[in-house]
Amino acid sequence: MPLLQLFNLRKDFGGLRAVDDVSLEVATGAIVGLIGPNGSGKSTLLNLIAGSAERTAGRIIFDGDEISGLSADQVFQRGIARGYQDPSLYLKMTTLDNALLPVKSQRGEHPWYAPWRRFWQKQEAENARAAAGVLEQVQLLGHYDSLASDLSGGQMKLLEMGRSLMGSPKLLLLDEPTAGVAPNLAYEIFEEISRLRQQHGITFLIVEHRLEILFDFVDSVYVMHLGNLLAHGSADDIASNETVREVYFGD
Amino acid sequence: AQDDIETYVLGIPLPFTGSFGSFGQDFERGILLAVSQMNAELEAAGSNIRFDTASADTEQTPEGAARALQTIAQTTGAQVVVGPLTTDEVLGAKQFADENGIVIVAMASSGPAASIPGDNIYRVIYPPDTFSSKAFATIALERGHENMVVLHVDDPFGNGMNEQFIANFQAGGGGEVASFGYAPQSTELSTEAAAVSAALAGFGDNAGFFCVCFPGAAQAFVQVAQVDPILTTVQWMGNEAMTTLEMLEDPGHAQTLINANFVTVSQSAASTPLTPIFNADFVAMFDKEPGIFTNYAFDAANIAMLTMLAAGNDGAAVKSMLPFISNHYIGTTVQAYLDDNGDQAIASYGIRKVSDDGTAFEVIGSYNGNTDTITYN
């Protein structure tokens, strides 16, 4: 059974229909690309799935349960984490704290336990080790106690990706993870994505414009245009699809 | 010789800031005048005692009054203070005064909440409002008002005055009274004026109006009332605080009060041979006219100093001696005589109206609170 299914999802902003009856599926363990011209509704679609925007109509099924209508925090608890197109970090907090915040069921996060360190100290140290591991992967361990506001644009992108991973998601929604990232690192990010899929079985739905990298890693690709799904298929299919070439590559 | 001069400090906790800031300033001047006169006399008499003052701002809150009193006492060792002003502030200062044996000589507080026997609060000179409210009720009845509309400041003073006025008015055979409170910080009273006017209209003829207001609000009220078709046709009474000279600065306002046959019942109007001397001395020292209550502060300061001359700079002794001294004191207002609660028991008021040329308030009679009789000149 697919991990994520969308049925006739729709989103209107006033008069503008940003997402128009989109139905799609993401198989468990797959890396699925979502591409399309600017303004075609990709980010909005991710927002709908993550529960941070309210849908106008349609249904979202995740892991067998209907999650349409759940709030963003509930969706996250079910196992869907997301990255933002414009990095949304906690700018006045350290890199490490950014990474630690999303960890689920932290005992020290309960106000009654929080004052008593022995309830949470051990768990916190474990989490810190895990966070250090993730930061290392995104080349930010050296910056663990810098404020996020002091990172460069690309570093912010990387930190955000690392932060999402800390929530141990089943499905990770990424909005242009490599925008602004150095070429060698961009490739490494996708290698990392691929490794995560293999080792932890995480499923990915990725919006990306750097197709030369994306196409090397995806199992399948959806193409959006003006809020609609225009095409679906393997990377090769899409690359050779006439209509897609026209609206997206501008050929 | 200079060396053995002993200085007693008189504390002055008053609201220098807040909406009564100008009262605080005036009161302080009254006290400073009393102190400088006293010091001159002491020097002339060869006494080795001198008075000094220490003033602190109560910020017009009860807790601020407590802090002011604390600071004065702990900074200068003062055992006697003249002030604070309102009943709230007096009560705020009460606990510290009682515990530390500091005597509070308040000159203008008149709310019933501070009428407490045995504590360190003495409210000399200014009698509780039970008397003046009765005077106003008597005048209203005498003027033939069947119903009254009261606009009062919504604080312990205004509410107390209102309640007691209603009780006295109705006990004397008066009819219904409609009262409106205005919030103490109001700077603008057009809503209130509209409501008062409507209530007066509802009562029909023979209704009178009684304003228990502070100067700023009173001005704002008269400003709107002067074009009101109803308020300009009824008779008015008002509390003493309304009778500032600023009130008459605008000829339109003065005329409104003249037309309304405005009268006030005020302690300060009662005068003794010392009153004009005080006025002259005040002008000589500060180059401005004293405010309406300034001489109360002057008298209170004198009572405090006289007591200290007799009892020394010692709170407990002053507390024990103060009723005796006040009961034998005549200053610029009236005889002071304290009841069991330490409050002024003699109520001798003047009745005043606006002079025909609209430039001053003039005395037209008097009211004896202890016998409840009005006499017109």
Add this chain to the structure above:
Amino acid sequence: MITVDHLTAGYGKLEILQDLSLAFAAEQFSAVLGPNGSGKSTLMKAIMGLNTIFSGSITLRTRELIGMQTEAISKLGIAYVPQRENIFTELSVLENLQLGVRILPRDQRENALNELFELFPILGRRKPQKAGQLSGGEHRMLAIAIAWLSRPTIMLLDEPSAGLAPAIATDVFNILKELSQQGITLIVVEQNARRILQHCDYAFVLREGRLMFDGSAQACLEDEETIKGYLGVH
């Protein structure tokens, strides 16, 4: 045209650029490349007077820029498109563009806007929309448009193609090419390095605040060090 000489600059007490010297030639299309955090954006901010300069100089022709107010620098004909927060999100798209043309003489403004709408028809369609509601790509187009509308002689662009769909990215590169041909001096930071190196004349590669490489675009693509440390082999 712009000469950076022994520049040490950064934020607060933090030094990011270390004794950096380089020169951007007039009418040239230069790319500034380098790993994330290497100081590319910092260099641009330094030119615009937006961060702390510890030592060194930056001159436009013969004019010293260090110490000048940002507003004054922009009046010298330098337009800058920051990496982030590069549009007025609370204003409408049209108002953003009007601010772009504000320094042009009155009679040229209308024309400039019309030309722009030909170049970016999508912005024409979004005129009354609040700029903060644009999609990522639209956002970036608007940012470039604002800068371009002031008809600068030098443009500094911080990652103009990031987040753009290939079709638009191609357009942007074409526009850059065209601007360069019109004689505008272009200084562009890009992470889409291979792509920009096909268009630009000259490249600088920074690493940890120092210059690692400078030379023609072609030379850069072939430079071993650069490939290893930055471009990657893919």
Add this chain to the structure above:
Amino acid sequence: MINIDLGATAISVLTLFGIYALMSISLNLEYGVAGVPNFGQALFVSIGAYVAGVTYTRLLPLLAGMESVHPCGPTMGQALQLRSEIMATQPVAGFINLALTLVIAAILSGAVGFAVSYVTLRLKEEWFLALVLLVGGETVRIVVRGADDLICSHNGISSVAQPFYFLDDVQMSSILFMLLALALALIAYLYSQRLTHSPYGRMLKGLRENEEVTRGLGKGISLARAQIMLIGSAIAAIGGVLFALNTGFVNTNDYVVTLTLDVWVMVVLGGIGNNRGALLGAALIAIMDRVTQVAAIALNMSGSPIEFNYVRFIAFGIILLLMLRYRPAGLLPESRLTTIAHETAKRLTPGKTI
């Protein structure tokens, strides 16, 4: 003639510091750490005071095994004498009454804070919340001022004595009260210090930085916000109880917007998000208040024609501005380190590079 009684001064200032510290710690938790702009600080402080007004008039006589007397109206004086007498002669009743007052005040105020937080959930705009709390505080004040029975409307309740009133030695009794205030402030400080430096504190900071993202990271932010309002409001009300006992008088005129602003000054001056800063801010305000007042007395005594009670505020304003200008992050900026995680990470970081 200045003749400062240093001992007594120290006791008053330290007592005031303890009370202010409770208020500033409360606001620092709510605003400094969690970003909830509580402009209703005066409200929560006043709840403590009003509870004291009620317990001292209704509960205390019961605890002392006496018939309670209606505290307002004609029996006002009688009720006052009764409670003074009990406080002077029955210390145990006084202590139990205080303990109950603190508990009731904390629970009631905490519940109000919690409820307000939920009621105001729909207010997305940070400023709307500030406004609602600000005007809500004033509204409650105006309503209580008009309510006849609660604390006798305008008249207030006097002789709400502190629990050591029974001692004959006034100095000793005020020292003990000071210690009580300091002890409660210390407990509040230690508690909030531990809250801040825990994963919970980290989550609150996340909430402060960006609600949307925090929600997206799986945190139930409405509950978190309500919890911190509960904790903060409870601490503020404890401060309010002591505030009332220190003056011995409960009256609505003390709980005005300026009190809220003073607490804000403490927090911003000391260092937003830093509990030690909150303490420092409280200390500075308590000291500055006294120092400027003493200076005003001294200068006025020296016969200067200018009114130093005005200059006092002008000076206070200027000092505040100079501090803000030269120490904008507050005197003690927020620490970057939240939990032990940073030590763990440090150990795992090979030679840190920037």
Add this chain to the structure above:
Amino acid sequence: MPSSLLVTSLVNTIQIGSLYALMALGLTLTFSVIKLPNFAHAEYVTAGAYAALIISLAGVLNPLIIIAVAFLVGALTAVVSHLIVFKPLERQNVSLYTLILASFAVGLIIRYILFTIADYFNIFDLRIAIPLQILFRTGSLILTNLFAWVAPTSIVLVILLTLLINRTALGREMRALANNTILARVIGIPVERVKNYTWLLVGGMAGVAGALWGLQSAVSPLMGWAAIISVFAAAILGGLSSFPGTILGAYVVAFSENTIMLFLNFSYGVDLAYKPAIPFIIIIAVLLIRPQGLTQLLKRAGELGR
């Protein structure tokens, strides 16, 4: 409620609402352009009122001159407080709440300077002595010369300001500055000059509001401070960034303080002393029911109109 009361209270609503609008617009302008909820705003009002009072005591009774002087003094106070305090602070990039606190301190300083001046000249609780005259009267509708000054002056200023902000290049630059200061610098907007203009307008309008307020009630050093909560309420009701919203907010606040309060008093016996609380309660209710504030409402109305 008798209709005569209704008419009187509506006249009051217009008069007071116009004054609130004048003050609140300045507040909104500072908040949106300078990003500062300025508590010192109250004191610009008081400064204007004292300026007007002092020249009226000196014998100048021409309302136009009085208003002009009040504008200048208010503007001067605002610009000076900007140059001495806010500008250096902004340079340091301090937090919003530091700025709020600074504004609180600035207000305190101005307020007590005014106290000192008022104490020195002994001018507490005086009114600007332009005699009140009835210009027009039918039934219970009474319009005075004061109304003729206050309402139109405020309304005209409000309209001019709104046009300036929304329709002129300067207004656009102000809004751009409000939105993104760095970018504004980058595209060459003379940021400091635009800010100075903003402060000039803000202070000037507050000063005029003070003068008009002083025509209507007594001038005291606390008058601005006493009105500031209503004014903040008006501005926040408008969402703190929308000018039409702010104007509507000002009239809503004035309407609740006058007409609604009178209605409640008349029909349900609610004491007038609750007047300061009633608008608060209404504000809270409005905010809870319409969390977007009134701006959204206006937008909706605008859309319907289109």
